[in-house]
Amino acid sequence: MERPGRLLLQSELRVRNAAYDVSLSRSLLIWKRRTSSPVYHPFRPRFCVPLFRRRPDPVLHGSPVLNCWSVCVCHSVPVSEIISVREEEEENGSRQRDDGSWKKIREREGKDCRQAFTVLYVERCRQHRWRCAEVTFTCSDEAVCQHWVSSIREQLASNTSRPKHLLVYINPYGGKRQGKRIYEQKVAPLFTQAGISTSVIVTEYANHARDHLKMEAELKKFDGVVCVGGDGMFSEIIHGLIWRTQIDCGVDPNSPEEALSPCSLRIGIIPAGSTDCICFASVGTNDPVTSALHIIVGDSQPLDVCSVHHNNMFLRYSVSLLGYGFYGDVLSDSERKRWMGPARYDFSGLKMFLTHHYYEGTVSYLPAKGIIGTPRDATRCRSGCVICQHNGQLNSERSEKYEMDEASDSESSGEWRTIRGKFLAINAASMSCACPRSPKGLSPAAHLADGTTDLILVRKCSRFNFLRHLLRHTSKDDQFDLTFIEVHRVRRFRFMPRHCQSDSDLELDLHENSKRQIFSQICKDHPACGCAPAYSSWNCDGEILTHTGIDVRVHGQLIKLFARGIEELPVFEDLSNPCAI
Ligand SMILES: CCCCCCCCCCCCC/C=C/[C@@H](O)[C@H](COP(=O)(O)O)NC(=O)CCCCC
Ligand SMILES: Nc1ncnc2c1ncn2[C@@H]1O[C@H](COP(=O)(O)OP(=O)(O)O)[C@@H](O)[C@H]1O
Numbered sequence: 001m002e003r004p005g006r007l008l009l010q011s012e013l014r015v016r017n018a019a020y021d022v023s024l025s026r027s028l029l030i031w032k033r034r035t036s037s038p039v040y041h042p043f044r045p046r047f048c049v050p051l052f053r054r055r056p057d058p059v060l061h062g063s064p065v066l067n068c069w070s071v072c073v074c075h076s077v078p079v080s081e082i083i084s085v086r087e088e089e090e091e092n093g094s095r096q097r098d099d100g101s102w103k104k105i106r107e108r109e110g111k112d113c114r115q116a117f118t119v120l121y122v123e124r125c126r127q128h129r130w131r132c133a134e135v136t137f138t139c140s141d142e143a144v145c146q147h148w149v150s151s152i153r154e155q156l157a158s159n160t161s162r163p164k165h166l167l168v169y170i171n172p173y174g175g176k177r178q179g180k181r182i183y184e185q186k187v188a189p190l191f192t193q194a195g196i197s198t199s200v201i202v203t204e205y206a207n208h209a210r211d212h213l214k215m216e217a218e219l220k221k222f223d224g225v226v227c228v229g230g231d232g233m234f235s236e237i238i239h240g241l242i243w244r245t246q247i248d249c250g251v252d253p254n255s256p257e258e259a260l261s262p263c264s265l266r267i268g269i270i271p272a273g274s275t276d277c278i279c280f281a282s283v284g285t286n287d288p289v290t291s292a293l294h295i296i297v298g299d300s301q302p303l304d305v306c307s308v309h310h311n312n313m314f315l316r317y318s319v320s321l322l323g324y325g326f327y328g329d330v331l332s333d334s335e336r337k338r339w340m341g342p343a344r345y346d347f348s349g350l351k352m353f354l355t356h357h358y359y360e361g362t363v364s365y366l367p368a369k370g371i372i373g374t375p376r377d378a379t380r381c382r383s384g385c386v387i388c389q390h391n392g393q394l395n396s397e398r399s400e401k402y403e404m405d406e407a408s409d410s411e412s413s414g415e416w417r418t419i420r421g422k423f424l425a426i427n428a429a430s431m432s433c434a435c436p437r438s439p440k441g442l443s444p445a446a447h448l449a450d451g452t453t454d455l456i457l458v459r460k461c462s463r464f465n466f467l468r469h470l471l472r473h474t475s476k477d478d479q480f481d482l483t484f485i486e487v488h489r490v491r492r493f494r495f496m497p498r499h500c501q502s503d504s505d506l507e508l509d510l511h512e513n514s515k516r517q518i519f520s521q522i523c524k525d526h527p528a529c530g531c532a533p534a535y536s537s538w539n540c541d542g543e544i545l546t547h548t549g550i551d552v553r554v555h556g557q558l559i560k561l562f563a564r565g566i567e568e569l570p571v572f573e574d575l576s577n578p579c580a581i
């Protein structure tokens with residue numbers, strides 16, 4: 001619980017005809033009702049008891065702390081979570097807002113209360129959602145009122161992490177094709193309230209945003225980039241931004257061995273796509289208003305990025321899922337069904353589950369050493385994650401050392417491990433990949449910014465066992481606690497499909513593959529007969545990769561989001577807490 005610190009201002013003001021002691025410090029705005037009469041307050045007593053067990057201090061962020069036995073209503077809002085302050089001007093018995101809309105206040109507030117101002121602030125709702133709440137304070141002295149408004153504005157202006165100018169890209173075709181409407185109706189009005197100016201580009205074709213960022217955008221004019229769309233659209237944005245940053249810093253973005261320069265501009269994601277995994281896994285919800293508020297308050301969350309190369313040739317970057325086999329096949333199949341919208345993934349998911357293809361190949365990986373945390377532990381990456389801080393620090397020390405000793409990550413160091421086999425899926429999750437389909441995600445203990453990715457190998461098994469594994473993504477059971485699954489936390493990995501391994505293997509496989517393709521043509525309508533293709537494709541944050549043999553390297557904390565990681569749930573929402581009755 002944040003302490004108020006030195007008071008900048010303290011007055012008696014009125015809120016809805018009741019007297020309040022209101023105070024402002026650099027960190028908190030507090031309004032506390034003036035009363036001493038013990039009155040039983042019946043409102044939601046169920047939530048009062050656990051709240052008090054955990055937090056004896058009767059001051060809660062934004063929302064009132066309700067004591068069951070006496071009315072002692074005290075609200076507090078961190079100054080960092082105030083969106084804006086607005087003067088209410090009186091005219092003909094009504095008050096006019098700064099934005100021109102009218103509000104009847106005078107009758108409600110009583111005749112003496114002539115001056116008023118409204119504070120808009122972040123209020124937390126269920127399941128990590130944020131809303132914009134407001135409270136109107138009135139007082140009889142105009143000078144006092146204006147002093148309050150200017151003091152709050154000064155505090156907001158002194159916060160340098162808040163963006164003032166944003167470059168916004170909207171994909172009008174993502175998800176259910178609602179991107180433009182979501183931005184105009186839910187997000188733009190909030191940006192206006194917060195005094196943020198925007199330059200908006202509605203994309204006209206795929207890769208429009210990427211190419212604009214790479215070559216045209218005047219990035220110096222902006223404090224951040226906002227992406228309205230799904231994971232594919234976010235991928236466009238990071239490709240443009242990372243590329244541009246490397247060119248500006250004189251780094252060769254094509255080389256798999258180069259240490260990439262971190263991007264200074266933060267990226268905000270307004271979810272308007274089909275899976276919205278990157279937003280969900282970094283905020284805890286895929287709600288456009290919540291994302292807009294995280295942008296406004298100037299949150300910052302570093303994020304790991306994987307670079308993917310094929311034979312030393314750059315292919316793509318990935319921040320969430322790199323999936324071969326099941327997720328690659330689901331994506332390839334679903335692309336032909338875009339007209340179905342987000343439901344295409346359910347259809348193709350079921351189809352690919354029934355098809356039950358497996359793929360042969362060799363996976364080699366460099367285990368992440370010296371880090372804290374494992375993919376099977378119970379810790380979760382949450383706001384202010386200590387694992388990300390610790391491992392992130394370790395990474396920056398390692399990369400300094402790496403620059404001096406180029407061979408430290410190479411095969412010659414002998415740390416690489418190799419696994420050959422038949423796999424239903426090979427997944428690398430650089431974050432949990434939580435999404436509405438699987439709220440705990442593909443790798444629940446993965447971290448947003450620890451410089452590693454969780455490599456999950458699903459070996460060939462029966463359909464029944466694969467279904468058990470998949471179903472555990474949606475329950476409390478551990479999806480890795482199965483004999484055919486292994487998971488490793490790695491810094492780097494490579495995959496080579498079997499048919500690419502050696503000339504003799506290649507000949508054998510080409511022969512086998514052509515045989516299989518003939519059969520798969522014949523057996524097209526009988527996918528369960530086992531005539532599988534020899535290779536799948538990679539699903540790279542929802543984009544299909546053109547090559548199967550890849551070399552993947554994690555670049556710790558290469559980009560930053562306007563987010564703060566998933567916040568711990570309040571006690572009454574955390575069902576695993578015994579106090580939460
Ligand atoms: C029988 C019940 C099975 C439930 C299994 C649920 C497992 C779901 C894990 C999903 C992980 C998703 C990782 C994110 C991938 C996205 O980047 C990608 C593109 O998203 P977008 O651009 O917004 O369309 N989405 C997918 O690849 C969809 C995977 C769906 C798999 C069923
Ligand atoms: N104007 C546009 N027309 C067609 N495709 C676009 C346009 N803008 C972006 N795209 C592409 O649309 C794809 C899907 O976008 P995304 O926003 O991720 O939606 P979804 O989550 O439904 O896949 C991305 O690959 C992106 O490059």
Ligand SMILES: [Ca+2]
Nearest residue numbers: 304430447452
């Ligand atoms: Ca990570």
